[in-house]
Amino acid sequence: MVDIHTHILPGLDDGAPDLEQALSMARAASAEGIRKIIATPHHANGVYNNPAESVREAVEKLNEELKREGIPVELYPGQEIRVHDDMLDAWAREELLTLADSQYILLEMPSSRIPSKMFEWVHELRLMGLHPIIAHPERNAEVVKNPGRLAELVEAGCYAQVTTHSLLGGFGKKIEEVAWSLCKQGLIHAVSSDAHHLELRGFKMSETYSRISHYIGDSATEYYRQNSSNILDNKPIAIELFSKVNVKWWRKLSNLFH
Numbered sequence: 408m409v410d411i412h413t414h415i416l417p418g419l420d421d422g423a424p425d426l427e428q429a430l431s432m433a434r435a436a437s438a439e440g441i442r443k444i445i446a447t448p449h450h451a452n453g454v455y456n457n458p459a460e461s462v463r464e465a466v467e468k469l470n471e472e473l474k475r476e477g478i479p480v481e482l483y484p485g486q487e488i489r490v491h492d493d494m495l496d497a498w499a500r501e502e503l504l505t506l507a508d509s510q511y512i513l514l515e516m517p518s519s520r521i522p523s524k525m526f527e528w529v530h531e532l533r534l535m536g537l538h539p540i541i542a543h544p545e546r547n548a549e550v551v552k553n554p555g556r557l558a559e560l561v562e563a564g565c566y567a568q569v570t571t572h573s574l575l576g577g578f579g580k581k582i583e584e585v586a587w588s589l590c591k592q593g594l595i596h597a598v599s600s601d602a603h604h605l606e607l608r609g610f611k612m613s614e615t616y617s618r619i620s621h622y623i624g625d626s627a628t629e630y631y632r633q634n635s636s637n638i639l640d641n642k643p644i645a646i647e648l649f650s651k652v653n654v655k656w657w658r659k660l661s662n663l664f665h
């Protein structure tokens with residue numbers, strides 16, 4: 408299994424605080440069959456700044472420790488980038504990382520809204536050949552209120568990643584409902600742990616995929632697993648395998664909310 412969004416690097420953000428806990432997280436990931444993990448520390452979110460070079464160094468160090476400890480997990484560099492005005496310039500300054508050096512870039516919106524410049528930023532990133540992946544849209548208040556807004560972002564060229572903790576009810580009933588609904592509507596392209604902490608917010612990828620198989624079907628699980636693997640390998644996301652977004656339908660629904 409591949410996990411594309413995690414906070415496993417020690418001491419960089421609100422994820423693993425030290426090496427010992429980072430190794431415990433890696434052991435837990437390995438125990439549930441996760442073999443490849445993209446480390447995505449917060450970047451430019453107002454609290455944490457983890458520019459490209461420091462993430463690469465931390466990944467290299469932790470990979471060495473994993474080898475030394477015999478933990479069969481490999482880490483790849485990434486960031487969870489909070490969208491911000493300076494983002495495109497930061498890309499030009501080579502401060503930003505894509506996911507595992509692919510064309511996919513993980514973006515975090517504020518939890519309260521979709522920024523007014525979001526579509527402009529997405530357009531620019533697409534022109535640069537990048538594929539934005541929206542981290543946990545099910546936790547964005549504007550998407551919760553009107554899922555059609557996420558459909559508009561998908562139509563603009565974004566993909567979306569849902570968090571295991573959301574699907575398992577860890578963020579409350581409403582977010583759980585929205586998370587499942589977005590999956591069923593074909594608005595989600597990847598499932599990831601966004602793991603921060605073993606007890607409070609662990610991986611639970613295996614458990615989540617079992618539930619997805621049960622509630623939506625094995626083809627959905629296969630679709631999400633394949634997409635995470637494709638993201639890591641810089642291959643196209645296999646949208647044809649599962650339900651395509653019915654943009655016209657979402658537009659109509661979206662208009663009702665405007």
Ligand SMILES: [Fe+2]
Nearest residue numbers: 412414487601
């Ligand atoms: Fe995250």
